Amino acid sequence: MDRKTILVWFRNDLRIHDNEILLRAVERSQTIVPVYCFDPRYFVDTDLGTQKTGVLRAAFLRENVAALQRDLQALGGDLIITQGCPEEILPQIAEEYKVNEVYHHREVAYEETKISALVEAALWKMQINLRHFIGHTLYHKEDLPFPIKDIPDAFATFRKKTERESSIRPELGRPNTVRIPEGMDTGRLPSLSELGFSKTAIEYANNLRLQGGEQVALQHMNSFLYGDQDTLGYSRLSPYIAVGALSPNTFYHAVRDAEHTTLDKKRVEQIILKLLWRDYYRFMFKKHGNQFFQAGGMTGKPPASIADDQKQFDSWKTGKTGHPIVDGSMKELNETGYITHHQRAIVAAYLIYQLKVNWLKGAAWFEEKLLDYGPASNYGSWAHAAGVGSSAKDNKPTDIKKLSARFYPKEALVFGS
Numbered sequence: 001m002d003r004k005t006i007l008v009w010f011r012n013d014l015r016i017h018d019n020e021i022l023l024r025a026v027e028r029s030q031t032i033v034p035v036y037c038f039d040p041r042y043f044v045d046t047d048l049g050t051q052k053t054g055v056l057r058a059a060f061l062r063e064n065v066a067a068l069q070r071d072l073q074a075l076g077g078d079l080i081i082t083q084g085c086p087e088e089i090l091p092q093i094a095e096e097y098k099v100n101e102v103y104h105h106r107e108v109a110y111e112e113t114k115i116s117a118l119v120e121a122a123l124w125k126m127q128i129n130l131r132h133f134i135g136h137t138l139y140h141k142e143d144l145p146f147p148i149k150d151i152p153d154a155f156a157t158f159r160k161k162t163e164r165e166s167s168i169r170p171e172l173g174r175p176n177t178v179r180i181p182e183g184m185d186t187g188r189l190p191s192l193s194e195l196g197f198s199k200t201a202i203e204y205a206n207n208l209r210l211q212g213g214e215q216v217a218l219q220h221m222n223s224f225l226y227g228d229q230d231t232l233g234y235s236r237l238s239p240y241i242a243v244g245a246l247s248p249n250t251f252y253h254a255v256r257d258a259e260h261t262t263l264d265k266k267r268v269e270q271i272i273l274k275l276l277w278r279d280y281y282r283f284m285f286k287k288h289g290n291q292f293f294q295a296g297g298m299t300g301k302p303p304a305s306i307a308d309d310q311k312q313f314d315s316w317k318t319g320k321t322g323h324p325i326v327d328g329s330m331k332e333l334n335e336t337g338y339i340t341h342h343q344r345a346i347v348a349a350y351l352i353y354q355l356k357v358n359w360l361k362g363a364a365w366f367e368e369k370l371l372d373y374g375p376a377s378n379y380g381s382w383a384h385a386a387g388v389g390s391s392a393k394d395n396k397p398t399d400i401k402k403l404s405a406r407f408y409p410k411e412a413l414v415f416g417s
């Protein structure tokens with residue numbers, strides 16, 4: 001066996017199953033040092049006056065990190081939980097445990113990749129390599145029929161070519177045991193107060209209705225596939241996929257398996273299509289980078305907005321616009337951290353086209369509130385809602401009336417004729 005020590009840097013991949021960095025590190029080393037850092041840069045206010053991470057998502061994240069630690073312990077390992085910037089903390093841990101290499105999953109959005117670059121530079125000074133793995137998408141970048149710079153912007157073309165010319169890899173196995181250095185100091189899970197939340201905010205976190213961790217995620221996935229299915233067909237698995245407690249690849253293969261039992265071909269195709277949208281946004285972020293954080297997005301032509309939009313924005317985010325569907329959805333979002341896709345489409349279109357508020361503010365509010373927040377899916381979807389997204393054909397305003405009439409036949413009348 002290789003006598004190496006490999007540090008496994010967990011980020012949005014908080015699971016044991018189908019986790020390449022964990023599996024490969026265990027295979028290629030004598031001991032591994034699993035680490036999760038609560039990075040203070042994710043617990044600050046944005047320039048738009050919103051929080052980068054709201055208290056519900058912070059509480060959910062804590063649960064998932066704690067669950068990962070328990071799962072690693074069950075395999076004989078453990079997890080070092082720290083609070084601080086990874087580019088400062090990881091080199092210290094690497095030195096302490098004489099680490100030879102660091103493994104992590106590559107991210108796509110600007111802030112995340114910047115942090116990876118800082119870590120890479122700090123490790124490089126110690127002559128330690130940061131090895132990048134792909135693990136967040138169904139399709140591996142290397143398996144795509146085109147390099148990132150040539151990925152078609154049109155979603156339909158991306159989908160057609162990818163499905164025709166590329167394939168999804170099989171699910172990876174789990175390590176049976178995890179060996180860590182003797183006496184490894186595992187740190188401590190920071191409290192919500194240590195993460196900067198006020199007493200009132202912390203009380204609000206009692207609203208969290210989802211338990212964290214991969215075991216809950218896998219149970220939830222199985223009851224979605226084999227239990228009584230939500231009539232609208234929403235799995236509500238997105239919070240688990242976003243923190244990585246559920247691998248999208250595992251979900252994909254489980255959906256394919258269910259095709260032979262509980263799901264018909266059409267339902268399977270619908271779910272896979274959604275997972276493909278998720279891949280698409282991540283690849284588009286890799287291709288177009290920061291353009292997704294600009295009001296003009298990909299087209300350079302932001303939708304018309306009013307100059308002083310704070311009042312309208314406040315009424316929208318607190319659910320006080322006077323429109324029951326929008327208000328009900330916003331209250332639900334604020335209370336639970338989740339609303340369905342059609343609710344997101346309705347409230348986004350309402351903010352942009354009825355209230356004429358800068359869409360970046362809406363995206364920032366979702367960033368604070370959503371349990372499943374991910375930069376690519378969120379800003380990619382908002383950019384499309386605002387008509388400035390990467391897939392020109394999908395840059396069309398949501399027909400609020402039609403969508404509301406379908407999902408809320410009674411309340412839809414308030415949108416008028």
Ligand SMILES: Cc1cc2nc3c(=O)[nH]c(=O)nc-3n(C[C@H](O)[C@H](O)[C@H](O)COP(=O)(O)OP(=O)(O)OC[C@H]3O[C@@H](n4cnc5c(N)ncnc54)[C@H](O)[C@@H]3O)c2cc1C
Pocket residue numbers: 233234235236237238239241242271274275277278281339340341342344345348366370372373374375377378379381382385
């Ligand atoms: C304005 C707006 C903002 C959004 N922000 C986010 C976000 O921050 N994070 C996020 O995960 N999704 C986001 N979505 C996409 C989508 O609404 C959610 O993924 C979905 O509602 C999650 O619910 P579910 O797990 O029941 O999804 P299902 O319908 O069960 O779909 C299965 C999985 O596919 C993925 N998925 C589904 N639809 C999409 C989509 N349109 N784009 C990308 N991935 C998709 C999710 O991982 C989801 O769990 C946003 C959509 C809109 C319109």
